[in-house]
Amino acid sequence: MSPTGAAPGRVQSRRTLRRLLSARNVVVAAATALALLLPLFGSNFFVEFVMTRTMILGIAAATIVFLAAYGGMVSLAQYLLAGVAGFMVGNAVVAQDAWSKGLKLGWNPWVAVLFALAVTTAVAFVLGALASRTTGIYFLMITLTYAVIGYYVFGSITPLSGFGGITGIDPPGLFEDHPQRMYLALVVLSVLVYVAFRVLAVTPFGLALQGIRDDPVRMASLGFNVSLHRTLAFTLAGFTAGLAGVFNVWWNGQIDPTSISIGPTLDLLIVAVIGGTLSLEGAWLGAFVFVAANNYLRNLPLVDHIGITEARFNTIVGVLVLLIMILSPDGLAGIIDRIRLGLRRLVQLSRGSGAGPAEAAAGSAP
């Protein structure tokens, strides 16, 4: 590559460094630092409620974004898979003598986590394999069917879901009575998930997944097993949704079939749409906007005056989502991208000349 032939290694590493220091990465790193320092200055409510919920929903929504952006599959089953993990944790950890319902296996909470993740991953594999031959609207409909069926399955198998749900699910000692620790753990997990998904995109597996997103017919004729690939991607996303589900149930302390019904399923899709289904960062951004809107918009003094009830509030959220989708099909992340591009163009105009073309080419990747 390098025509001079001088120290290609150093050139390579400098290029790698420059790539790592892209505007996108710097912003993400700054946001991470802010999130980690938040307990030092944020209110307890903000940290333990708003931001903890944001991280949980962000991880779950990131699995939707991962499948959509890299695999071209919009999945409505991610909240169900998080719920599967939650139910498994609930059944495994609640002790035999507890007042609660469920299987009451009384296991060590960490063993319960492994068990829950194993079950969730296996379920995701099976569901993924069944859906892997479909794309587009059909994939969306199949996964919607999963979500609906999942709700009824847990609702009807009462030994697993304990009629009104499983209550009194305690997180492990590490997090019990330490909500700030749980928050920090979720920030770290969010970073891990985010980095893992982005690194995955440039592995042979991730590239093949994007190839399948762009043209499954071509991929098959090049020798790829398209449905196996889709299945494995769905399984990975399911495992990750399971991680979110474990924290969700620890945070809630309980789980019941209604909590995985169509409402929360659509909420998660809304989170992904607000953030932008093609941008990983957007998952957390969308989660924050959604949780903040849910917590703060309700308490506006004005709201009582114009008589906004729960149902009407949902209407407002719906209208907001519609507006975002019309203004920017790729969500808030898309709006931010466009503002950035616009600013850069302004700067270029004021300088009177075009800047490097390399910059314009970058940043188009999901």
Added chain:
Amino acid sequence: MNTDAATAASAERSGSLLNLEAVVVAFGGLQALGGVDLKVWKGDRLALLGPNGAGKTTLFNVIAGDIKPTSGRVIIKGIDCTELPARFRPRLGVARTYQKTRLFRGLTVEDNLYLAQTGRSGRHLALLRSGVDAEFRERARAMAETVWLADVVGVTAGDLSHGQQRQLEIGMALVTGPEFVMLDEPASGLSRGERERLVQLLLSLDADITLLLIEHDMDVALRAAQRVMVMNEGETVASGTPDEIRVDPLVHSIYLGSEAGLGGADP
């Protein structure tokens, strides 16, 4: 089992790389292929001519496994592939391009050419990069140069010009190191100069590589091929050397004639 093995052996011995036996493809009531027989030998350079709708692309789709024939058999290297899905073809050394480009539009030129190689290798499930990948990358960049895309290796395929996309389409077939290449109208959308380069590229292919070429540009087709088969309405209507085809009156009336406006009125 025994007879299968015997057929396989004899096909191998006679060197027949591809053997189509009475291939019929019907789309509902429309018969796109009406019992096509075709033998292709190793190292053959065969051009498929015929007007639009003659069934040429359908024939490619059958050979590549993208569609299953309604009846008939597809035998590649002595192996009956009629029922095998498309993804097993690359292991037999088969590669193809598409008339309507099928690229990974969200990936760069280099990634397109890289991916084209990993499918056959079984590396595509890997989560880590290895030495093999470096080799694939190297070959991807070399192929980009071969198809005149060296200065756009980092550009997203969807952002390429139409001509460049056609070139990438060819590169993706050639980079797999195929023994048998099928090109579906590779010259369409190329400028005169680009067509000339394409002919040179096709002529420079390794003599071992078998080439099946659909091409509307007679000049390209007749220069790149040693053998020509003419199709019309799903049937083979003529075959021979380029020189024979050039002067074949039937070919003139159904194909060249219609294109050059020499067809005249119906009898």
